[in-house]
Amino acid sequence: MPAALRTARTGGMLALAVVIALLPLALANNYFYDVAVLVGLNAIVCIGLNLLIGYAGQISLGHAGFFGLGAYGSAILTARYGWPPLASLAAATAGVALLAWLVGRPILRLRGHYLAMATLGLGVIIAIVISNEDQLTGGPDGMSVPPLALFGHALTGEKAWYWVVGALLLLAVWLALNLVESPGGRALRALHGSETAAEVVGIDSVRQKVMVFVLSAVFAAFAGGLTAYYSGFITPGRANFLHSIELVTMVVFGGLASTFGAVVGAAVLTTLPQLLAVLKDYEMVVFGAVMMLTMIFMPKGFVPTLTARFAPGERK
């Protein structure tokens, strides 16, 4: 195998592109396409969240809040104010970036459990605001969202969305891989390794943490906005604490500090509940069980564990 193909950036990207290109052969009907689109959208959120949790080592239990704000921001601007969908999506994402930056500066000085509690609080506040502002958001009943229009064409149908989301997923993976292999990305991993040592070589830890927090919030908000346009209907459930836990579970199961792990985690944990639809209200039990079993049997997560098994000693 040529050496270039064995690096994560080229080899992994190529493999993912092949999977996305060939998967439709196995997608028998629109329902399967629908699941695949949801996998892709969740994977984009998880790639961003993994930059924060997996690489920089900072927990967030409130990312569903950013997802929800992206979704509702896009939906409200389009449905209530008549903005073009792409402009709404961009504005909502930028708004979330600003919020994450404002909130990030004080709370990212906290560590460990304190940061977990602070992000949890943030997520809860966002979910409650979305639920209560029923004039704008439709409250607990949710609201319907007009379709995404691209250059005058409405993007509808699972198949069309599949290709758009597939391309965006590849883009998200590429961006994340690039960041990780850059001076700034190394600084993030250094913070995870030893914050004191990172500071001593000149890394402004708060600044770096805020940067990755904002970036991960942008991934979440963008995917949230797309999800709103894709589904055509959103409810506050997507912004609540349980959804934050689902996202963290995907990242942890797939593998911390593994971009492809985040994709695999999103794929498995988006598909699994569909297969176990009979469980209905017990769906969250699956996430709890997966989280516990991952911690016990493969604390490094699915992809890193497999990589270690099949390519021992292969580390850059």
Add this chain to the structure above:
Amino acid sequence: MSLLRVEALSKEFGGVHAVQALQFEIPAQGVYSIIGPNGAGKTTLLNLLTGVYRPSAGRIWFDDKELTGRAPHHYAAAGVGRTFQNLQIFFNMSALENVMVGRYLHERCGLVAALLRFPSLARAERACRAEALQLLEFVGLAGYARAASDSMPYGALKRLEIARALAARPRLLLLDEPAAGLNPTETQEIVRLIERLAARGITTVLVEHNMKLVMGVSDHVLVLDYGRKLAEGSAESVRRDPKVIEAYLGSEAQAHA
């Protein structure tokens, strides 16, 4: 001309005076050693001199710029580098990447350039990698470049910390017990390394227990006891100082001397 100047520096931890009213200057050339019995406040002092601790009182100047109370990364940006007595390795990275992190201050870290991997960034990355490799070679770790840092032996990790600190191109390098836990051969390698640092024009501050090592390489020695300055001067004058002998060997030794 002094590179680093400290005035009335004190640090208290809940009533314990770890460092008390210290006053000294580190000259811009040579090896400056800080010695003292266990608990004398040596590591506390290093933490103060790199911004890891904020002083309770007193002021710190580096190159005539006051750094008192600033965060560690400001000290690093000013040109102060250090290693740790208890290793602070980025165990989630390879040896080479550890050193590459050390280059952080000299890299362009723009988010957009990084996300889109501009060609200029890819070139800078190759240069960064090459320089990190050279530094690994300089400290004698060329063979470990691709090794995962958590699989490296203790002695190698000590030198990896030095390589990482050097990558930031410090003007002042503080080494916290670089020979602690090393065998005599490894200690000799560290001594040679310190001499080569001096030859590179990097002012080195050495905190050490190993007296033989200190006396051999130091141009200037500061002796601490209970957080206070006990003596200061050339290695030879400090060695003969009765107060130093007392602190190290107890007052009886002085009586016999």
